[in-house]
Amino acid sequence: MTAPLGGAGAAPASLRELFLAFNRLALQGFGGVLPVAQRELVERHRWLTKDEFVEMLAISQVMPGPNVVNLALIFGDRAFGTRGALVALCGMLLAPLAVVLALTVLYVQFDRYPAVTGALRGMGAVAAGLILSTGLKLLVTLRRNVMGLPLCLGLAGLTVLGTAWLRLPLVWVIAGLGSIAIAIAWNRLKP
Amino acid sequence: MNHDAGDLFGLFLHFLVLSLLAVGGAITTVPDMHRYIVVEHHWLTDAQFTASIALAQAAPGPNLLFVAVLGWNIAGALGMLATMTGILVPSTVLSLWVTRWGAQRRETRGVRAFTSGLTPLTLGLLLSTGWVLAEPYLRNPAHRWGALALIAVSIVAMLRTRLSPMWLVALGSAAGALGWV
Numbered sequence: 001m002t003a004p005l006g007g008a009g010a011a012p013a014s015l016r017e018l019f020l021a022f023n024r025l026a027l028q029g030f031g032g033v034l035p036v037a038q039r040e041l042v043e044r045h046r047w048l049t050k051d052e053f054v055e056m057l058a059i060s061q062v063m064p065g066p067n068v069v070n071l072a073l074i075f076g077d078r079a080f081g082t083r084g085a086l087v088a089l090c091g092m093l094l095a096p097l098a099v100v101l102a103l104t105v106l107y108v109q110f111d112r113y114p115a116v117t118g119a120l121r122g123m124g125a126v127a128a129g130l131i132l133s134t135g136l137k138l139l140v141t142l143r144r145n146v147m148g149l150p151l152c153l154g155l156a157g158l159t160v161l162g163t164a165w166l167r168l169p170l171v172w173v174i175a176g177l178g179s180i181a182i183a184i185a186w187n188r189l190k191p
Numbered sequence: 192m193n194h195d196a197g198d199l200f201g202l203f204l205h206f207l208v209l210s211l212l213a214v215g216g217a218i219t220t221v222p223d224m225h226r227y228i229v230v231e232h233h234w235l236t237d238a239q240f241t242a243s244i245a246l247a248q249a250a251p252g253p254n255l256l257f258v259a260v261l262g263w264n265i266a267g268a269l270g271m272l273a274t275m276t277g278i279l280v281p282s283t284v285l286s287l288w289v290t291r292w293g294a295q296r297r298e299t300r301g302v303r304a305f306t307s308g309l310t311p312l313t314l315g316l317l318l319s320t321g322w323v324l325a326e327p328y329l330r331n332p333a334h335r336w337g338a339l340a341l342i343a344v345s346i347v348a349m350l351r352t353r354l355s356p357m358w359l360v361a362l363g364s365a366a367g368a369l370g371w372v
Contacts, residue, residue, distance in 0.1 A: 026252045033253050059290055065210060065282025066217045066255040073283060074290050085287055089279075096252020097259055101271075103250050104260050107242070115368040117242075121328065122367025124245035125338040126359045128324035129345025131218060135317030137350060142314065145307050152311040159315025163222040164322045167230065170212050170223035174312065182308030189300050189307070 010046050012079050015087045021045060022072055022091030027099075033068045033092070041075070048075075068092065146188040147181070155181050194234075194266045199273050202265065206258070206277025211285065214309050217255045217278055219316035222323045224261065234265045237327045244324060249360055328372075337372035 012018040025040040026033055034057075041048050048056070060070035069089065076088030110116045142152040158177060162168045205227050209220040221244070228234050235243070243264050247257035255278070262274030296302055328338035345359050366372055 029251050029253065060286075063282065063286040063289060064213045065279070065286055066213070066253055068253050069255060069279070070282070070286045073286050077287055077290070082287070085283075089283070092253060093256070096250065096256055100247050100250040100252065100256045100260060101263060103246055104243075104263055107246060114370065118367035118370055118372060119364040120242050120245050120249075120367065121334060121338070122341060122363035122365070122372045123249045123360055124241050124324065124363075125328055125341040125367075125372060126345045126363030127245050127248040128321050128328075128338075129342040130248075130349060130356055130359065131317060131324065132321030132342065133346040133349035135314050135321060136346065138314055138317070142311060145310060146303075147307060147311070155311035156315035156318070159312045160319045160322070163316060164319040167222070167226050169226065170220060170316075171208065174212050174214075174309075178309055178312055181312060182304050185308040186300065186304035189304055191300065 012045075012047060015080060015083065018076060018079060018084060019087050019091035022076075022088045023095050026092045026096050029068075029096075034071075037068060037071060047079075146185055151184070194270070198232075198234075199266060199269055202262070202270065203273040203277045206274045207281055210278045210281040213278070213282060214313055217258055218320055219313060221257075221320040222316070225323050228261065228265065235261070239264055241324060241327050249364065334372055337366065341366060341372060 012021060021040065025036045028040075029036045038053060042050055042053050056071055056074050057067070059074060060067045063070050069092065072088040072092045073085045076084035076086070078084075080087070107116070107120065139153075139156070142156070143149050145152050147155075155177065159173060162173045162177065163170060209217075209223060212223075213220050225240055229237055229240050240261070243260040244257045247254065247260045250256065258274045258278045259271050262271035264270070266273070325338065325342055328334045341363050344362070348354050348359055349356070363372075
């Protein structure tokens with residue numbers, strides 16, 4: 001169960017250390033935890049080499065569920081098995097959860113003040129911009145896709161059309177469009 | 192807001208399914224959450240829905256926590272329990288199981304077809320999420336131009352500079368508090 005973490009040579013010494021490390025990196029992550037996770041796990045603790053981090057991230061992205069949560073699970077699992085996975089997950093979620101719920105409760109008390117609702121509206125617009133920019137930034141990765149750029153952009157466009165405009169249930173979009181896309185990719189990958 | 196056990200169970204089941212569909216992160220399922228919670232069941236208004244996500248975005252921690260805030264705003268602690276366990280349990284179990292099973296199988300044709308096939312959809316879903324979050328502001332003439340400016344500034348800053356998103360969130364809240372948005 002406790003497979004060695006390899007290259008970097010170091011690993012969290014105890015479940016407590018694992019918990020505190022993930023707690024710390026989650027609390028620093030305003031507007032996204034991933035960049036902080038890279039800095040902490042690779043550069044500060046040296047528990048992972050850059051290559052190991054990228055590999056773990058790739059697996060996290062393929063799996064359903066939030067990427068950073070999957071990253072915590074996989075890292076914790078490699079270090080201490082199932083217990084490690086759960087400890088890393090709790091470390092990442094518990095303290096930020098308390099913070100965000102406190103903010104929610106406070107917000108409800110103050111939502112009649114225009115400055116407060118205005119501030120949240122401003123943050124909401126920025127949040128939309130951040131997500132759009134992430135999507136735009138990652139579009140270049142489609143160039144390396146086996147299906148070719150035009151087809152990929154078409155699939156991405158149809159996804160936007162189906163989910164944002166027609167408001168089709170996501171299950172249909174993934175089951176329909178997704179299986180077509182996987183079948184095309186499977187065909188192109190012919191050995 | 193009163194919800195019976197059936198509502199809570201339905202909410203839990205819906206998030207259970209979304210958990211398995213969330214390839215590319217929980218945030219990509221926002222359009223479907225919006226469809227289910229706002230359009231279909233009217234448990235939250237458009238403004239409450241967007242505010243929930245903005246609150247989670249403003250706080251430190253994984254973006255996933257917007258799921259907890261949505262649940263909390265729908266039905267308090269029980270609502271939060273329903274949405275969070277729903278979104279976490281299936282993907283957690285599957286992730287652990289699959290990574291243990293397939294660490295060396297990543298280069299096989301099946302796994303590669305799966306990832307390459309779903310990447311364009313994942314990116315489409317990210318753009319769609321951005322649209323669903325922006326749309327309520329853009330539809331309202333009072334907020335349209337301010338929100339559009341903030342969105343544009345955020346996109347340009349993220350693509351062209353290495354500025355931390357934290358500063359953009361701060362900028363957005365300041366502009367909003369001053370009544371510009």
